Amino acid sequence: MKAxxxxxxxxxxxxxxxxGVALLIAPFVVDRYTLSIxxxxxxxxxxxxxxxILMGYCGLLSLGHALYLxxxxxxxxxxxxxxxxGPWLSVFIAMAVAVGAAFLLGWLGFRFRIEGxxxxxxxxxxxxxxxxxxxxxxxxGGAAGFxxxxxxxxxxxxxxxxxxxxxxxxLALAMAAASLLIAAVLRSSKLGYAFLAIRxxxxxxxxLGVNINRTRFLxxxxxxxxxxVGGVYTAFWTNNLFPAQILETSKSIEIxxxxxxxGLGTLMGPFVGxxxxxxxxxxxxxxxxxxxxxxxxxxxxxxxxxxxLIIAATPNGIWPWLARKLGLEAREP
Amino acid sequence: xxxxxxxxxxxxxxxxGATIAAPAVVRAQAKSLKIALMLPRSGFFAQAGxxxxxxxxxxxxxxxxxxxxxxxxxxxxxxxxxxxxxxxEKAINDGAxxxxxxxxxxxxxxxxxxxxxxxxxxxxxxxSAPQLTSQGYQYLVRNFMSGPGLVTNGLxxxxxxxxxxxxxxxxxxxxxxxxxxxxxxxxxxxxxxxxLNMPFKIVESIAYDPKAQDLSVEVTKVRGINPDLxxxxxxxxxxxxxxxxxxxxxxxxxAIMSPGSPGLYDQEFFDAxxxxxxxxxxxxxxxxxxxxxxxxxxxSFKATNPKNRFDLxxxxxxxxxxALLIAADAFKRAGTGEGEPLMKAIKxxxxxxxxxxxxxxMFNEKGDxxxxxxxxxxxxxxxPTVVYPADVAVAKPILPFPAWQGxx
Numbered sequence: 001m002k003a004x005x006x007x008x009x010x011x012x013x014x015x016x017x018x019x020g021v022a023l024l025i026a027p028f029v030v031d032r033y034t035l036s037i038x039x040x041x042x043x044x045x046x047x048x049x050x051x052x053i054l055m056g057y058c059g060l061l062s063l064g065h066a067l068y069l070x071x072x073x074x075x076x077x078x079x080x081x082x083x084x085x086g087p088w089l090s091v092f093i094a095m096a097v098a099v100g101a102a103f104l105l106g107w108l109g110f111r112f113r114i115e116g117x118x119x120x121x122x123x124x125x126x127x128x129x130x131x132x133x134x135x136x137x138x139x140x141g142g143a144a145g146f147x148x149x150x151x152x153x154x155x156x157x158x159x160x161x162x163x164x165x166x167x168x169x170x171l172a173l174a175m176a177a178a179s180l181l182i183a184a185v186l187r188s189s190k191l192g193y194a195f196l197a198i199r200x201x202x203x204x205x206x207x208l209g210v211n212i213n214r215t216r217f218l219x220x221x222x223x224x225x226x227x228x229v230g231g232v233y234t235a236f237w238t239n240n241l242f243p244a245q246i247l248e249t250s251k252s253i254e255i256x257x258x259x260x261x262x263g264l265g266t267l268m269g270p271f272v273g274x275x276x277x278x279x280x281x282x283x284x285x286x287x288x289x290x291x292x293x294x295x296x297x298x299x300x301x302x303x304x305x306x307x308x309l310i311i312a313a314t315p316n317g318i319w320p321w322l323a324r325k326l327g328l329e330a331r332e333p
Numbered sequence: 334x335x336x337x338x339x340x341x342x343x344x345x346x347x348x349x350g351a352t353i354a355a356p357a358v359v360r361a362q363a364k365s366l367k368i369a370l371m372l373p374r375s376g377f378f379a380q381a382g383x384x385x386x387x388x389x390x391x392x393x394x395x396x397x398x399x400x401x402x403x404x405x406x407x408x409x410x411x412x413x414x415x416x417x418x419x420x421x422e423k424a425i426n427d428g429a430x431x432x433x434x435x436x437x438x439x440x441x442x443x444x445x446x447x448x449x450x451x452x453x454x455x456x457x458x459x460x461s462a463p464q465l466t467s468q469g470y471q472y473l474v475r476n477f478m479s480g481p482g483l484v485t486n487g488l489x490x491x492x493x494x495x496x497x498x499x500x501x502x503x504x505x506x507x508x509x510x511x512x513x514x515x516x517x518x519x520x521x522x523x524x525x526x527x528x529l530n531m532p533f534k535i536v537e538s539i540a541y542d543p544k545a546q547d548l549s550v551e552v553t554k555v556r557g558i559n560p561d562l563x564x565x566x567x568x569x570x571x572x573x574x575x576x577x578x579x580x581x582x583x584x585x586x587x588a589i590m591s592p593g594s595p596g597l598y599d600q601e602f603f604d605a606x607x608x609x610x611x612x613x614x615x616x617x618x619x620x621x622x623x624x625x626x627x628x629x630x631x632x633s634f635k636a637t638n639p640k641n642r643f644d645l646x647x648x649x650x651x652x653x654x655x656a657l658l659i660a661a662d663a664f665k666r667a668g669t670g671e672g673e674p675l676m677k678a679i680k681x682x683x684x685x686x687x688x689x690x691x692x693x694x695m696f697n698e699k700g701d702x703x704x705x706x707x708x709x710x711x712x713x714x715x716x717p718t719v720v721y722p723a724d725v726a727v728a729k730p731i732l733p734f735p736a737w738q739g740x741x
């Protein structure tokens with residue numbers, strides 16, 4: 001653990017603590033609307049971090065992470081509604097199912113040396129197969145969706161992930177913090193160095209004795225399992241699941257935007273990206289409405305232009321630039 | 334009484350007067366109901382969301398003429414659950430006393446959870462997931478049919494229309510898109526059809542990709558089976574491709590009917606296939622052309638949306654208007670926009686004269702309106718025309734399906 005936190009400089013330690021305290025007291029300071037935006041940003045941080053471990057650290061570009069999100073969501077929701085299995089138990093089953101799917105994908109990809117963009121295409125194919133499968137699988141509601149009960153009698157059963165916005169807010173905060181810790185521990189571990197070595201040069205890593213396939217599998221498993229936990233959260237937070245929403249390619253893109261904009265392969269990238277993109281979307285909605293520009297699609301247009309400007313201004317992501325400006329750059333391990 | 338005493342007679346009288354007058358003052362203050370109208374005006378459901386929005390633009394005039402006063406705040410859900418949820422929070426923060434929306438079930442549920450926590454009534458204008466009203470929400474009512482209800486009514490009407498037109502169907506082919514909507518409809522058909530004892534058999538069920546370049550293979554397949562009846566579930570884009578391929582292959586069954594789907598009454602369908610749009614029948618909840626309120630709404634629609642056709646938007650416009658009407662009517666009866674009494678008034682709704690076909694608008698214990706009716710609507714002269722049931726019909730059904738050749 002000590003090694004995991006060795007990257008922190010005194011200044012970045014203070015910044016991290018201030019950030020944590022601000023997020024802890026946020027529910028008592030901000031209104032419910034702002035809180036709901038912060039919640040989405042925290043969830044985006046968590047999912048972005050899960051994807052970042054695979055792509056940012058290990059160099060495997062997945063464009064189908066909605067697969068693990070959807071599997072996690074559906075497994076926990078079906079187990080809860082149809083078999084009465086609580087989410088604290090089903091989360092492990094969801095993780096196992098996601099890891100199983102990741103194993104199948106990895107076996108096909110790594111066994112047959114499907115690399116680069118072709119690996120990315122494979123991840124899209126898996127997610128699409130799952131979406132079409134769930135669309136036509138009546139046991140899970142098919143295209144008409146799967147619903148979790150939300151009646152008042154269940155509202156205070158926190159052990160069944162039934163609760164109000166405050167409960168889900170702190171859960172999202174805990175998940176985001178945990179994902180940051182997991183990523184930090186991984187980065188400073190032998191496995192983390194193996195990830196980075198493979199990302200930089202697989203052949204050189206192999207020459208140094210790194211088992212490429214085994215390491216890539218581990219990155220895939222960790223990322224899939226973490227994303228599945230995000231799926232469990234999503235299922236119990238939204239209470240409804242539609243394959244066209246949770247398993248769509250657009251969901252995969254949504255997951256990867258935060259770490260890419262924030263800074264790929266950095267610890268704080270997903271956090272910074274999510275806390276920029278989610279509020280930006282809401283601010284645009286509110287701002288455009290306030291100035292009377294309510295033409296449909298205008299928000300997407302402005303949002304796209306802003307994203308392009310951000311990418312053009314900070315091609316390595318916002319966090320490396322921001323850290324440099326604020327003097328928060330990590331210590332070299 | 335001494336002036337320095339803690340109360341005098343004049344103060345006592347003033348206080349008593351104020352106490353008696355207080356409720357009236359409060360009521361006088363609550364002159365209009367602030368409604369957040371949440372629609373998917375961009376994103377995947379934008380076309381329908383825009384159609385509903387046009388209805389909302391036409392509604393205030395009609396409501397005002399009826400003596401109702403509402404303030405509508407238009408909110409775009411972007412067809413997203415996350416945006417629906419956060420924008421519902423914002424709308425309520427900004428003082429919305431009632432929320433209406435949101436065309437799509439997932440978006441509606443996201444809003445319903447916020448409304449339930451904030452104790453603000455949510456009136457669902459359009460959303461068909463049956464689970465919406467079976468989850469125990471106390472602050473939700475739906476003035477729309479559930480998916481199974483739509484399919485059941487749609488299928489029953491096929492039997493009734495064929496009987497009314499003295500047309501017998503023995504075989505049918507069910508052709509549907511394999512997108513989310515088409516698949517959901519197909520799954521509902523699979524469950525409901527065997528329970529209805531229909532006079533015809535579905536000999537083949539064919540799913541197609543609505544994004545395909547053309548549907549010639551599917552039409553050839555149906556042509557080979559040569560059914561009496563072709564049942565279709567489409568959206569506008571694939572309805573156009575299907576029509577063109579049927580015309581090209583000169584395939585013409587006794588009837589082409591939809592048990593409940595959009596596409597066949599969309600502007601782009603009429604614009605693309607013109608006279609070949611005629612003859613299709615679709616069974617849906619529809620606006621009652623004979624109702625005076627519908628006529629008033631149509632007049633207002635023409636004034637506010639001069640470039641759009643009321644008969645093509647009527648389905649979305651009608652249900653959106655009715656949701657606003659329910660809110661305004663309840664507000665008038667409750668005399669307040671506070672959540673609990675307003676919701677109580679909404680649940681006690683009993684509106685006999687309204688826009689859509691069916692009995693009085695009222696809600697059962699679950700929050701559904703059980704009186705919504707469906708009609709068989711046929712494209713005649715490139716205009717959606719109600720042909721059944723007789724009490725609301727303005728023309729008789731034209732069956733068998735008119736020949737493709739020689740149309741003008």
